[in-house]
Amino acid sequence: MARTRRPRRPRLTIGLLVLASISIITLDYRGDAHGAIGHLKSAASDAFSPVQRVVDDVTHPIGSFLAGAVNGAEIERDNAKLRQEVGRLQGQVLAHRATANALKAIDQLNHLTWTEGIPTVTAQVIALNSSNFAATVELNVGSRRGVTAGMPVVGGAGLVGQVISTTSTTSTVRLITDAGSAVGVRYGPTSLELALAQGDGIGKPLDINFISPGTPLHTGEVLTTSGLQNGLFPPLIPVARITSFRSTASSTQENVSAQPVADLAQLDYVDVLQWPPAG
């Protein structure tokens, strides 16, 4: 007896694909296949980066031309380096100011660091966030240059973010404005008070949490890394300037907003601090 072939059922297909997706998500979420997935991502990124560089080389001069600049690419590069230099000097001024404050209260500050004394790897930002749901940038240096996940990244006048993954030639940095970013900071006249600077999305100011209502603050006050959080960040790196603060009678904490001191919209060159994360 001849049997007619039944068409495959779309429901079975979608069921199997959903099951496969959920399995992959579970493996990634639990960390069971984190190493394998990391290697896969690293290999894909390494394989694709030459294409990215070629297209970038082609499109970058077009962008410069459209911007109305003759020899624009070269001038842009020089400007970017000068911006980085100015930013670094501003960062040093801010860091010295924070240091002076801290010296008033502490007699012995043997642990005082900013970028001085910490080995750095200078890197160029080659891509902005690849996902609409994460504030990240990609750098043109990776594990081959000694960059590893967890290293802090500074640029302009202060902290930019933290490396979250690397390939051999590139690394991904989570910006401090990402909603998943939380940086321990110091504030106050003696830089001894502690708070937490949390990201609230690209282009938005940071939310500063755990400041008691009525705490004396002033607009423009610079918050610096606390050096706590098991040493995730070196201490006294400028993070943000307070832009507004207010509290109501029923508030359990002061509502404080702060703008990152590094211009995260204009990142070209940054320094990766070879600061080993704890643990």
Add this chain to the structure above:
Amino acid sequence: MTSSDLARSTMALFVVLAVQQTLLDSVRVAGAHPEAMLLLPIAAGYVAGPERGAGFGFAAGVLADLFLPTTFGLSALVGCLLGYGTGLATRGLVRSSWWLPPIVAAGATSVGLALYAILGAVLGEPGVVTTSLAPALAVATPAAVVLATPVVRLVSWALRPGAAGHSSGVSSGAR
């Protein structure tokens, strides 16, 4: 699926990935950028029906996940659901209008982004619904209208043979 079908599908996936990674990621308003990779499952569902839409969406999602810092597999899940859903929702439509793909793309992109944000929030990604969704919708939805026709044409070329029950919306459109 023949090896020639597979080659065309692979080529379509990599062309859109290259455009996304090199050009569209740089086009940003309020920190958000167009989402061409999300248009692949939508176009596949529209052109080839729910089953092939789901399969193509899964493949496009896995490929996209390789380059995203978010949870691995999230784009694959959204991709297969979006391809399947678009295929089901557009099954009865007469594909004779040039404006149909842009409208389908805009609607399905909004649904896809919302689904991605909600699933991301369930998986513990911080701020995806409260912070990132609104700018993503504001930028990616109008961009989908612009990108829909070329992406549907490309996917139509990739999946044309054996697209059971669905004709190519673009190749037969605007008559």
